Amino acid sequence: xTTVAPDSDVRRHELADFLRSRRxxxxxxxxxxxxxRRRRTPGLRRxxxxxxxxxxxxxxxxxxxxxxxxxxxxxxxxxxxxxRMDSSERAHLFALAGGTDPAVPxxxxxxxxxxxxxxxxxxxxxxxxxxxRYDILAYNATYGRLLCDLDALAPEDRNCLWLSFxxxxxxxxxxxxxxxxxxxxxKFRASMAEHLADPAWKHLLARLxxxxxxxxxxxxxxxxxxxxxxxKYIRNAHVGLLHLEHTxxxxxxxxxxxxxxxxxxxxxxxxxxxxLRASAAPAPA
Numbered sequence: 575x576t577t578v579a580p581d582s583d584v585r586r587h588e589l590a591d592f593l594r595s596r597r598x599x600x601x602x603x604x605x606x607x608x609x610x611r612r613r614r615t616p617g618l619r620r621x622x623x624x625x626x627x628x629x630x631x632x633x634x635x636x637x638x639x640x641x642x643x644x645x646x647x648x649x650x651x652x653x654x655x656x657x658r659m660d661s662s663e664r665a666h667l668f669a670l671a672g673g674t675d676p677a678v679p680x681x682x683x684x685x686x687x688x689x690x691x692x693x694x695x696x697x698x699x700x701x702x703x704x705x706x707r708y709d710i711l712a713y714n715a716t717y718g719r720l721l722c723d724l725d726a727l728a729p730e731d732r733n734c735l736w737l738s739f740x741x742x743x744x745x746x747x748x749x750x751x752x753x754x755x756x757x758x759x760x761k762f763r764a765s766m767a768e769h770l771a772d773p774a775w776k777h778l779l780a781r782l783x784x785x786x787x788x789x790x791x792x793x794x795x796x797x798x799x800x801x802x803x804x805x806k807y808i809r810n811a812h813v814g815l816l817h818l819e820h821t822x823x824x825x826x827x828x829x830x831x832x833x834x835x836x837x838x839x840x841x842x843x844x845x846x847x848x849x850l851r852a853s854a855a856p857a858p859a
Contacts, residue, residue, distance in 0.1 A: 749807035
């Protein structure tokens with residue numbers, strides 16, 4: 575259960591006003607109720623919303639009166655359905671109530687052609703787009719061969735956290751692998767706090783715990799670390815040792831997708847990235 579905006583009268587009143595506005599725009603006929611002769615309330619009555627949502631009339635009245643009461647995600651879901659909210663309105667409802675929507679659809683696993691074109695133009699600098707779960711949504715040719723052959727992997731396995739704990743090539747390429755996996759597990763735990771009910775997050779966690787004893791040991795430490803870039807040494811199987819600066823640039827809110835780039839820190843690394851791009855280029859027809 576979630577207390578609606580325990581620290582903010584403003585949020586509670588915004589929620590109350592929003593519910594009232596949604597209630598007043600729905601006609602009885604839209605939800606299969608008789609209009610009756612003496613209806614002076616625009617839209618639905620409070621008791622009708624309570625009936626459609628299977629909640630108490632008093633409880634719903636208190637919600638519209640901005641009282642500090644307990645509300646579950648299931649009740650918010652019922653209210654959203656009863657008031658015929660679209661996806662934007664539903665997201666706004668859960669945001670005002672401080673709840674997590676259990677019916678949020680899976681985030682699109684692709685990027686736009688414009689973003690892919692930008693990634694390609696960044697070559698020879700390795701670059702990709704990741705979400706906060708470390709899924710690799712798109713990448714350029716140099717990144718595709720930086721740590722392992724991403725093209726050879728199934729799409730569901732193109733996840734940096736999964737590869738860091740399970741892929742031999744990826745693990746061998748990272749010079750300070752032990753520190754990297756410890757940090758990644760801590761970053762994943764910090765990010766997962768906002769996605770505890772998300773099936774995709776729970777599925778990835780279950781896969782990692784089933785496959786890697788190393789991950790289970792690190793996960794049990796309950797360490798948390800925020801996102802951030804740093805210098806890295808990578809032993810590339812094709813061109814040798816690379817000294818790179820890892821940088822995150824968010825494409826939206828910090829919890830959403832981010833552009834990840836690897837910029838060379840010396841001229842030899844820059845030269846070797848050019849060689850890696852050439853080796854990754856498709857053969858002419």
